[in-house]
Amino acid sequence: xxxxxxxxxxxxxxxxxxxxxxxxxxxxxxxxxxxxxxxxxxxxxxxxxxxxxxxxxxxxxxxxxxxxxxxxxxxxxxx
Amino acid sequence: xxxxxxxxxxxxxxxxxxxxxxxxxxxxxxxxxxxxxxxxxxxxxxxxxxxxxxxxxxxxxxxxxxxxxxxxxxxxxxxxxxxxxxxxxxxxxxxxxxxxxxxxxxxxxxxxxxxxxxxxxxxxxxxxxxxxxxxxxxxxx
Numbered sequence: 085x086x087x088x089x090x091x092x093x094x095x096x097x098x099x100x101x102x103x104x105x106x107x108x109x110x111x112x113x114x115x116x117x118x119x120x121x122x123x124x125x126x127x128x129x130x131x132x133x134x135x136x137x138x139x140x141x142x143x144x145x146x147x148x149x150x151x152x153x154x155x156x157x158x159x160x161x162x163x
Numbered sequence: 164x165x166x167x168x169x170x171x172x173x174x175x176x177x178x179x180x181x182x183x184x185x186x187x188x189x190x191x192x193x194x195x196x197x198x199x200x201x202x203x204x205x206x207x208x209x210x211x212x213x214x215x216x217x218x219x220x221x222x223x224x225x226x227x228x229x230x231x232x233x234x235x236x237x238x239x240x241x242x243x244x245x246x247x248x249x250x251x252x253x254x255x256x257x258x259x260x261x262x263x264x265x266x267x268x269x270x271x272x273x274x275x276x277x278x279x280x281x282x283x284x285x286x287x288x289x290x291x292x293x294x295x296x297x298x299x300x301x302x303x304x
Contacts, residue, residue, distance in 0.1 A: 092216040092288030093299040133286070138221040155218055155286075161300040162215070162222075162246060162287025163199050163258050163278055 086116060086152050093158040097127035107150040114144040116154060133157040167242065168226045170217060170287075172249035174256055180243050184263045187241035193267035195274035197260040203253025205300075208293045213257075213300075215248040218286040222246075225285045229277055237273035239264045244277060246287060 086105040095101050098120070105116060113136065121128050134141055135155040136148070148154075164183050169175075177198065185191060201213045230242045245259045258281070262273035282302065289300045 089218065091218050091286065092290070095216070096299070135218070135221055135286075138218075138224060155221065157218065157286055158288065158299070159302045160282065160284070160286055161289050161302045162217070162285050163282040 085150070086111070086148060086154060088116065088120065089153065089155040091155065091157055092161075093130055094127065094156050097130065098124045107148070107152075111148045112144065113141065113146045113148060113154065116148070117144065120156075128156065130158045131156045132159045167244070168223065168230050169245045170219060170223055170226070170248055171245065172247065174247070175245045175259055177259060180245060180259055180261055184241050184243050184261050188263070190265055191240045191263040192265050193270040194261060194263045195267070195270040196262075197258070197274050197278045198256060199258035199278070201251045201253050201255045201257055205291055208291075208295060210253060210291045210293050212250050212252055212292040214250045214290045214292060216288045216290070217246075217248050219248075222286050226281065229280050229284065232280075233262065233273045233277050237262065237264060237269040237276070239269065239273055242273065242277065244281065246281075246285070248287070 086107050088103050090098050090101055137153050203210050226244050233242050240263045243261045247257055260274055260277045262270045264270040290297055
């Protein structure tokens with residue numbers, strides 16, 4: 085399974101903080117975004133940062149592995 | 164002694180943080196601090212509360228990286244970063260940063276650098292709760 089986390093404004097838009105997606109061999113980050121984007125149209129327009137296993141990633145063609153943790157995040161506003 | 168980098172709901176004591184910083188070295192000639200507080204007025208509206216959301220493990224890891232980078236970049240003796248989460252009221256403390264160096268210039272520069280970097284790099288979000296409703300804060304430069 086792929087664990088998907090949402091925080092702050094993104095969590096509000098998708099109306100959940102966490103979901104799981106069945107892992108499939110060859111699955112990419114783009115596949116996850118396309119899958120969730122279809123379920124939550126517009127929610128991903130405010131995503132500025134994506135992390136896989138707590139490391140920020142930019143390559144949406146990145147291959148995922150079973151048990152990966154993905155986080156979708158809007159611009160930070162701490163401090 | 165508490166960890167030099169923390170995310171916590173409870174308030175913190177600036178005196179205790181500075182005491183812990185000073186305890187790390189007697190070569191410290193300059194300590195600069197930054198205290199971020201909750202405002203009760205923003206964007207023309209009264210703000211009754213501010214609530215925080217954070218990707219806890221990633222935020223803590225990034226804050227630790229920030230501290231290590233600041234120590235190396237500005238040749239600090241030590242540095243501390245504490246950020247609150249949960250819900251705070253107007254006037255409450257939010258974030259405390261302290262940098263200790265041999266002289267004042269690197270301490271001041273490091274302190275400014277750490278809060279600027281924290282705002283850009285650490286996955287924490289704040290939401291203002293007003294009588295008119297709630298809204299996530301847009302990042303400030």
